[in-house]
Every structure is written in structure tokens, then in C-alpha cells.
Amino acid sequence: FIECHASTILEINENQFLITAFGGSKEGKNDVSIWLSENINKKWGYPKLMDTGESIDNFVYPCWNPVLFKSNKGDLSLFYKIGPSPREWWGMVKKSFDNGKNWSKGKKLPPNILGPIKNKPIQLKNGDILSPSSTETITNEGLSWKIHIEKSEDNGKTWEKIKINSNSKYDVIQPSILKLENNRLQVLCRSRNNFIMQSFSEDGGNNWSKITKTNLPNPNSGTDAITLSNGYHVLVYNPKKNKKNGRSKLSIAFSKDGIYWIESLILEDKKKGEFSYPSIIESIDGKIHISYTYNRKNIKHVILEYDKTY
Secondary structure, X not given: OOEEEEEEEEEEEOOEEEEEEEEEOXXXXXXXXXXXXXXXXXXXXXXXXXXXXXXXXXXXXXXXXXXXXXXXXXXXXXXXXXXXXXXXXXXXEEEEOOOOOOOOOOEEOOOOOOXXXXXXXXXXXXXXXXXXXXXXXXXXXXXXXEEEEEEEOOOOOOOEEEEOOOOOOOOEEEXXXXXXXHHOEEXXXXXXXXXXXXXXXXXXXXXXXXXXEEEEEOOOOOOEEXXXXXXXXXXXXXXXXXXXXXXXXXXXXXXXXXXXEEEXXXXXXXXXXXXXXXXXXXXXXXXXXXXXEEOOOEEEEEEEOOOOOX
């Protein structure tokens, strides 16, 4: 690609993975489409075109931020956005019932439902799917960023929008969801306030606390986080406050409780360049897989092993 960005990674069977991203001449141009690659036997296949952003009015819009998700029932969803900008885009979804071999036609999500904006949904033990989402709107005061959760109790057939501290003074988007002890949930979010922001739920995502700062810097760049099978939490982020060259370093932080984080590994650290928009999962065999933007020219895939008794 001339330019590609915003990848997401999913394991569909043991040691079989999918990565999707948007690619074209430049972010926001009408030729930017959604592409999907499959990894079989540790080899990535050639990207397959998934959608061009052609609208019902016969106008082609840019595509944005694809997100892959596999439900407990085994069906795959490819969520993505189409529209002239993040202020005007709408949510789309494709479904696959054969592990990505065949996909349905793209379907527009209901009004006010955007799907996961950047990071993957989670599914709770009771079957509820929580999709981390956000909006970017222009108000009389300027650009406003707000986060919310989209909840489905019927495996994605219908969705309910749950606001998170909508009157917060902070500008936050692109949340990811962690599972804490005692069935608590936490979201971590990108912000325009120099720090990663957080909010907590005590009731399965139906109500959320006020948005507060973490001790983690954020140069207005996307992050992703997961809760591992051993209960620890892993965050992939750009650990700089300054927007200038803020995406030239990409790191991993670990936490036992979601509150105190330790920068544990540096993935990229260069004077120039962009290494950003990570997606992270734990595979069936217990390894950590991360995909991220590499200088807007490629998507890089990294595999890590960790001490599960740590």
C-alpha cells in the first residue's frame, strides 16, 4: 500500500490468525479500503479486499478502523466505518460463519450505533457483548470526544448504547476493556489531555464511574489492552506526552490491578517514524500477539512469550 493503518488481529483457530487494516493512497481519501490477510503455518497471505466504501448514493467514501471479533458461538464479525471523516462516518459490519472463508455483504449498523471504534469487543460469562466505542463531534466550543459502550444481549443482533461520563471535561476516544477482579471492568482511553484516561464499572458495564487520569502518558495516539489468562493486564501504547514524534516509540506495560502500570518492554524506539495503533490478543497457546502500524507503509506482527507464573 502507499499507506495503511489501524490494524486488528484475531485468532480463528490455534495458530491461525487474521489481520485487517485500512489501506489506500492516504488516510481519508476515497480510495482507502478495508483489507484482510490470513496467517496459516506462520505465513501471511496476500491482502484480500473486503470493502471499498461504495455508498448507496453511488459515491465512494473512505473506509476506517476495522475491528475483528469472534463470539462465543463461533461466528466472526468484521466491524468498520465508512464516511467522509470521523465526525460523519457510520458503522458497518460483515459476518462470517466459516472462520473467514466467506463473508456476508457489508451491512450498516443501526442509527447511533457505530460498532467498536478501534479496539475489540469483549464477551462476558453471561453472553453479553460489550463493544468499546466513541464519538467525535463539533460543538459550539469546538471538537468534542466522548466514549461509550455498545451492549448486545443477543449475540450482536441488537445493540444498546451506554454513555460513560458524558459531561466529563476530558476529551477521550477509542477505549479498550479490561476484566478486573470481582467482576469489575475498566476502560482505558486515548485522550487529548496528555494521559491515558480510565473509567470503571461494578455491574457488568451498565454504569460507569467518572473518567480519571492514569499515570500513563498519551500523545493523542491509540492504545490497546487485554487481560491475560493469568489475570495480569497488558497495555500497548506510545509512552510520550508530546505529540511531536509522540508515535516514534511504542511500548508494553504490565499491571496486576489495572491501576499501577510498569513499562516492561519497548517494541520500537526511533528518532523518527510512526509505530502506532496497536492491537493485542492472547492466543490459545498462551502467547501474546500484537499488530501495529509501521511507518504507515506496513502492518507489523510481533509474537511474545511471557512467564505465566509471574
